[in-house]
Amino acid sequence: MAFCIFALWLRWVLDGAFPPGYPFLTFFPAVILSSFLFGPRPGILAAVLCGIFAWYVFIPPRMAFGTDSGTATAMLFYLGVVAVDIWLVHLMQAANARLNTAREEVRLLAEERGQLAERAELLFQEMQHRVGNNLQMVGAVLSLQMRTLSEPTARKALSDAAARLQVIGNIQRQLYRQDGQLVPLDRFLTEVSGKIMASSARPGITCHVEAEAGIILRPDSAVPVALIVTEAIANALEHGFAGRPAGRIVLCVARRDAAIVLSVEDDGIGLPLGLDPASTDSIGLRISRVLSRQLGAEMALESRDSGACMTLNLPLSRLAEPALDAV
16 A cells, blocks of 8 residues: 555656656556565555556546546556566566475475485494404404414414404405595505504514505405405515514505506515415415405415515406596
8 A cells, every 4th residue: 555655646746747648657666566575465456556546546537537438448458467467476476486495395305315314324334333343353252262272273273263353354444434435445455554564563564555546446356355465464474574673565556457456575585485375275375365266366476586575466347436537
């Protein structure tokens, strides 16, 4: 009603500035604003009031409700225009309401998915830690069982099994990042070798990792590779540096042609004379050979001018898909 009265006053003030035939000029904005701000029903009320004001005050004969054909035509024209205006404003507001509702639904869905992703990440991390803890618990049980044995061979077998379970537990924990993504091989092997060296209590012996960045192995390949690397480092510590207070182990990883070449080289005393890696009874080497066959890889163990070197050639099919685009 305020818009209608203001439109009436404005049209009255500007009456002398308009040529004849513009009775509705200031009333259209009043109807549109009423519809836009308050909805279609107030818009219809404004259209009725403004129509009455224009009909009575500005359509000849003024100050009377004329009923001739010209007046009827003008009023029909006015009603048609305001009806279209109110309808278009209503459609626009309905579309805006649907858009706002859709945006709110998308926002709530995004929040819900974010919460689900956080829960999934927490559950995944918890699962990884529990698997690692369970493996290490089994290793601890074997260690306790070993103490009840007096036969050296049995004690050695249980000790090796417990140590390997401890290693597998550590590997399981380090295989994934906190966001659930696979850890690149350079970082993964650095963490694995660091754990091994820390537990060896041989401060004079160092292990350096020289790995090409961006290489990511599939989970079913990363664990066997880590076990093979662990056995190679353990053999270097136990045999290559037997009786030596200091030494150096170098772990290298690089892509070459159609393979990933991984090597563990030390500057120790080298392989014993006459040792045939393919037929040795060493449990560690036998496990490494079995794992390399499962990976479809080629493993070689040889003496160098100074020390020994284990080389593993992995097929590129062992790469995880994200590694193809990794930097």
